[in-house]
Amino acid sequence: MAKTKKRNPKYIFVVGGVMSGVGKGITTSSIGKILQARGLSVTAFKIDPYINVDAGTMNPTEHGEVFVLKDGHETDQDMGNYERFLNIELDRDNYMTTGLVYKSVIEKERNLEYQGRCVQVVPHIPLEVISRIKKAVKKVSADVAIIEIGGTVGEYENILFLEAVRMLKIAHSKDVITVMVSYIPTPSKVGEMKTKPTQHAVRTLNGTGVQPDIIVARADRPLDEKRKEKIAVFCSVRQEDVINAPDVESIYDVPLNFEKDALSDIILKKLGLHSRRKVGELEEWHKRVKRIHQSSKSVRIGVVGKYFKTGDYVLSDAYISVLEALKHAACEIGRKPEIDWIDSTDFEEDQKKLSSLKQYDGILIPGGFGSRGIEGKIAVIRYCRENRIPYFGLCYGMQLMVIEYARHVLLLKDAHTTEVDKTTKHPVVDIMPEQKQNVLKKKYGATMRLGCYPARITLKTIASQAYGQENISERHRHRYEVNPEYVEHFRKAGLLFSATSPDGILMEIAELPKKKHPFFLATQFHPEFQSSLLHPHPLFVAFLRSCQGRK
Numbered sequence: 001m002a003k004t005k006k007r008n009p010k011y012i013f014v015v016g017g018v019m020s021g022v023g024k025g026i027t028t029s030s031i032g033k034i035l036q037a038r039g040l041s042v043t044a045f046k047i048d049p050y051i052n053v054d055a056g057t058m059n060p061t062e063h064g065e066v067f068v069l070k071d072g073h074e075t076d077q078d079m080g081n082y083e084r085f086l087n088i089e090l091d092r093d094n095y096m097t098t099g100l101v102y103k104s105v106i107e108k109e110r111n112l113e114y115q116g117r118c119v120q121v122v123p124h125i126p127l128e129v130i131s132r133i134k135k136a137v138k139k140v141s142a143d144v145a146i147i148e149i150g151g152t153v154g155e156y157e158n159i160l161f162l163e164a165v166r167m168l169k170i171a172h173s174k175d176v177i178t179v180m181v182s183y184i185p186t187p188s189k190v191g192e193m194k195t196k197p198t199q200h201a202v203r204t205l206n207g208t209g210v211q212p213d214i215i216v217a218r219a220d221r222p223l224d225e226k227r228k229e230k231i232a233v234f235c236s237v238r239q240e241d242v243i244n245a246p247d248v249e250s251i252y253d254v255p256l257n258f259e260k261d262a263l264s265d266i267i268l269k270k271l272g273l274h275s276r277r278k279v280g281e282l283e284e285w286h287k288r289v290k291r292i293h294q295s296s297k298s299v300r301i302g303v304v305g306k307y308f309k310t311g312d313y314v315l316s317d318a319y320i321s322v323l324e325a326l327k328h329a330a331c332e333i334g335r336k337p338e339i340d341w342i343d344s345t346d347f348e349e350d351q352k353k354l355s356s357l358k359q360y361d362g363i364l365i366p367g368g369f370g371s372r373g374i375e376g377k378i379a380v381i382r383y384c385r386e387n388r389i390p391y392f393g394l395c396y397g398m399q400l401m402v403i404e405y406a407r408h409v410l411l412l413k414d415a416h417t418t419e420v421d422k423t424t425k426h427p428v429v430d431i432m433p434e435q436k437q438n439v440l441k442k443k444y445g446a447t448m449r450l451g452c453y454p455a456r457i458t459l460k461t462i463a464s465q466a467y468g469q470e471n472i473s474e475r476h477r478h479r480y481e482v483n484p485e486y487v488e489h490f491r492k493a494g495l496l497f498s499a500t501s502p503d504g505i506l507m508e509i510a511e512l513p514k515k516k517h518p519f520f521l522a523t524q525f526h527p528e529f530q531s532s533l534l535h536p537h538p539l540f541v542a543f544l545r546s547c548q549g550r551k
Contacts, residue, residue, distance in 0.1 A: 011144075016149075024181050037285075046076050061318060166209040215235060217244060221247070297335055299362070347380060363389055365392075365393045368395075371420045390547045391519065394526055395526055454472070455501060496512070518549065
C-alpha cells in the first residue's frame with residue numbers, strides 16, 4: 001500500500017504597517033485561534049528586531065512585560081498572548097531576536113560549520129531565521145506556523161526578517177502568505193477614514209520583495225465598502241482580503257470578529273488547506289466572551305506597582321499577564337473587573353493616602369526589582385493586613401509581604417531584603433546561594449531561577465483549596481528567596497508557608513489562615529503566566545472570590 005504523502009507545513013507571516021502597537025500580537029493569536037477551530041495544529045513565533053539576545057534585560061517601562069516560557073526563556077509579551085489564546089506551551093525555539101540570530105551565525109562560523117565560506121549578512125542571516133522556524137515547526141509537527149515580525153514596515157531593523165519571508169516564499173510559493181496589520185486613521189478634523197498611510201506601507205513592503213496577501217485594517221470602526229475598495233485597488237489585493245479589525249471592548253472578541261469576514265476560509269483557500277472541523281468549535285470561546293460582556297456586577301482591584309509611568313502616559317503593558325489573569329478570573333466568577341493602576345511611590349510621599357485603599361475590593365502587588373517604591377508597597381501590604389483587605393502578592397509581592405510581617409509582627413524593625421540592603425541585621429529575604437557568583441561576576445542575562453519548577457502544597461490551606469491538588473508546577477523569575485533561617489520564626493508568629501519546593505527548602509506560597517484574614521496570600525512564582533481565558537488560574541479565581549465577598 002502506497003504511503004500517504006506528508007503535507008508541507010504552511011507559513012503565515014504577520015507584519016505591521018503605519019505605526020507600532022497596532023495589534024500584530026493579537027492578530028497573530030487570533031489567526032491561530034480560528035485555524036485551531038478548523039481542526040489545524042498551530043504554532044506561533046515572535047521575531048524581535050533587537051540586538052538583545054533575549055528580552056530579560058529590557059526595561060519593562062519601555063518594552064513591556066518580560067514573559068517567561070516553561071523552559072525559562074525570557075521573551076516578549078506577545079508570546080504570552082499566543083499561549084493565552086492558543087492554550088499551548090511554547091519554548092525558546094519559538095522566539096528569536098536579531099541578537100540571537102547573529103550570535104548563532106557567528107558561533108557556527110567559529111565552529112567551521114560554514115566550511116570556510118565567506119559568511120554574509122545576506123543570505124546567511126535570513127537562512128538562519130528560516131532554519132530556526134522550520135526546526136521548531138518540525139518538532140511539534142504543526143500544520144501552520146504563524147510568525148509575527150516585530151516593528152513596522154519601513155524600519156531598517158526588520159529588513160533582514162522580511163528578506164527571510166521573500167526567500168521562503170520563493171522556495172515554497174504555495175505554502176507562504178503574508179498578512180499586513182495596518183492602521184487606518186480617521187482624523188477628527190477631517191472626519192473621513194484615510195487609506196493613504198496604508199498604501200504607502202504596502203509600497204514600502206513591496207520594496208523588500210514582499211506583497212501582502214491579506215490586509216487587516218485596524219481602525220476605531222469597521223471600514224465601509226468604499227474604503228475596502230480603495231485599499232484593494234491601490235494595494236493589489238482582492239476586496240474580500242481586506243479584513244475589518246475595529247476597536248473592541250475585549251481582545252477576546254477579535255477571533256470572532258475575524259470570522260465575520262470569513263478570514264479562516266480565506267486563509268484555508270490561499271494555503272490549499274481543508275477544514276477538519278466546523279467553525280462551531282469556537283463555541284466555548286464565544287460563551288466566555290459573551291459572559292465578559294454580560295457581567296454587570298463589578299469587582300474593583302488596585303494594582304500597586306512602579307512600572308506604570310512613561311512620560312505623561314500610563315503603560316499597563318509592564319504587567320499585561322497580570323491584567324489578563326484578572327480578566328480571566330473575573331469572567332470565571334461572572335464579574336466585570338475594574339482595575340486601577342496605583343504608583344507605589346505615592347504612598348512614600350504621603351502615607352495618609354493609604355486610606356484610599358478602602359475603596360478597593362482587593363489589592364495586588366506584582367513582581368519587580370530594585371529599591372524604588374518598595375517602602376510604599378510595604379506600607380500598602382501592612383494596611384491590607386491590618387484592615388482585612390484581600391491581598392495577593394506575586395514574586396516581589398511575596399518577598400515584601402514577608403518583610404512587612406517581619407517588621408510589624410515579629411518586630412524585627414530593620415528586616416529587609418539583601419537586594420536592597422546588603423548590611424541588614426535581619427535578611428529575611430536573601431539571594432539564592434547559586435545566584436551569588438552570577439551577581440559577583442555581573443552575569444545578569446538569563447541567569448535567574450527561570451521557568452517551571454515543582455512545588456508541594458500543604459493540605460487544608462487557602463492554596464490547597466484553590467488548586468484542589470497537592471503537587472503543582474509554576475513559572476519563576478527571581479534571584480532572591482525567603483531566608484530559610486527565619487522560616488520557623490514566621491510560622492510561630494502565624495504566617496504559614498503553604499507551598500514549598502519538594503525538598504522543603506524554598507518557600508513558594510505564604511498565607512495567613514482564613515480565620516485571621518479573608519485572603520492574605522502571596523507566591524514566589526508568577527501564576528499569571530499560566531492563566532488563559534478558557535483556563536483561569538485557580539489562585540486568581542480564589543483571590544477574586546474573596547474580593548467578591550468584601551463589603
